[in-house]
Amino acid sequence: MNDWQSWAAIVVFIGTYTLIISEKIHRVAAAIGGAALMLAIGATDDKSAFYSEHTGIDWNVIFLLLGMMMIVGVLKKTGMFEYLAIWSVKRARAKPFRVMVMLIVITAIASALLDNVTTVLLIAPVTLLVCERLALPSAPFLIAEVLASNVGGTATLVGDPPNIIIASRAGLTFNDFLVHLAPLCVVLILVLIALCRFLFRKSFLYDEERAEEVMALEEREAIRDPRLLVQGLIVLVLVVAGFVLHPLLHFEPSVVALLGAGLLIAISTVRTGDVLSEVEWPTLGFFAGLFIMIGGLIETGVIGEVSESLADVIGEHELGGSMLLLGASAVLSGIVDNIPYVATMAPITSDLVESMGGGPDHVLWWSLALGADLGGNATAIGASANVVVLGIAERNRQPISFWQFTRYGLVVTAVTVTLAAVYVWLRYFALA
Known part of the structure; x- marks a missing residue:
């Protein structure tokens, strides 16, 4: 790593990350601009960026997100999520803490x-x-939902974008995530509920008059298109079944998601343009730019150098390496968005697993997933869901400050990551 292109690639990468963290310019502009500079300095080229399986855009990730966004875009038009929210409030008898618990579980x-x-x-x-x-x-309810979304998303391949990147790089299936991470996530959700009862205890003020008004709402009125709802749920069930049956069907999750999106559009009366307008195109562009930047680091040998250095430090000590990766991932994912962090660490982890002679479901992959997903709860910019909710709150004149979120997120992250470390030690070492 002595040539100028390697150092130039590092400068571009660090500069892009700095812009993403500082939010001086939009993160999509930063990522695409960084990708363009990687191409301009020759750190990568068009063939590597657009066609290479290892150093280019991971189209499986892009199209999996695209397919799922289209399906959800259709479901959004049915009023299903509004129905669930009103239903949960009524089942909780409008008691604030019960409402929070219901929303946490649903989320x-x-x-x-x-x-x-x-x-x-x-x-x-x-x-x-x-x-x-x-x-x-x-604020307490929105923060609790974000924390629940990041913990719940840890359980499956499609739940959190970092998991999609890890699955694509390691060759993991939907079932692998269910078997290895879902049991822990169930426990962590229960722990989160207990923590929220303590952290937000001053916010559970019951107003009997207001409660009666909400109880009078009719949740069925939230459903705007019953037929489309049935069609959407059937397709969603088929898509999830396709993910689970991957070992038998041998269809990649991206293919399953696109087939589901295409089927739903074909059997329903929704207009294709309306569905595509619900797709988060900036997010897909962000991913594309990110993958090209990471490819530039791989092509110039930067990732290889880092992998060799980490391998020398960890050696054959799987337990120490797992705990180091889990802890470091939690800390770094709280500082920067966990998506670019995992995109950076995935090739490094792959080299470490290979050097240890491990398979696709090696403990290092689960340590990376747990650290990145749970660490995303630490700060307001740790995960994309955090940033999205803060934006929604601000647009509705209910702003949540960076530190208001972070002081709760840090507590939840510390507890959940500690429990994850215990889980990793017990499952993969003490009881293995």
């Missing part, structure tokens, strides 16, 4: 089946409405 489950960014986009506006009706501060 966690939805984030595991869909993705956490899409889930919070749909749940947060409804939460603002519920809090307004109950005369409750919205």
Whole structure:
């Protein structure tokens, strides 16, 4: 790593990360600009950036997100998520803490089946409405939902974007994530509920008059298109089944998601343009730029140098390496968005696993996933879902400051990461 291109690639990469963290310019502009500079300095080229499986854009990730965004875009038109929110409030008898528990559970489950960014986009506006009706501060409920989305999203391949990157790089299936991470996530959601009862204890003020008004709402009125809802749910079930049956069907998750999106558009009356307008194109562009930048680091040998250095430090000590990767991932994912962090670490982890002679489901992959996903809860910029919810709150004149979120996120992250470390030690070492 002595040539000028390697050092230039490092400068571009660090500069881009600095812009993303500082938010001086939009992160999509930063990522695409960084990708353009990587191409301009010759750190990578068009063939490597657009066609290479190892150093180019990971199209499986892009199209998996595209397919799922299209399916959720259709479901959004049915009013299903509004129905679930009103239903949960009524089942909780409009008691604030019970409402929070219901919303946490719904958010966690939805984030595991869909993705956490899409889930919070749909749940947060409804939460603002519920809090307004109950005369409750919205910040605690929104923060709790974000924390739940990141924990729930950890459980499955499609729940959190970092998992998609890890699965693509390691060759992991939907079932692998269910078997290795879902049991822990169930425990962590229960722990999160207990923590929220303590952290937000001053926010659970019950207004009997307001509660009666909310209880009078009819959730069925939220469903705007019953037929489309049935069609959407059937397709969603088929898509999730396709993910689970990957070992038998041998269809990549991206193919399953696109087939589901195409089927839903074909059998429903929704217009293709309306569905495509719901797709988060900036997010897909961000991913594309990011992959090209990481490819530039791989092509110039920077990633290889880092991998060799880490391998020398870790050696054959799988336990020490797992704990180091888990802890470092949690800390770094709290400082920067966990998506670019995992995109950077995935090739390094792959080299470490290979040097240890491990398979696709090696413990290092689960340490990386747990550290990055749970560490994303630490700060307001640690995960994409965090940034999305803060933006929604600000647009609705219920702003949540960076430190207001972070002081709760740090506590939850410290507890959940510690429990994850215990889980990794017990499952893969003590009881293996």
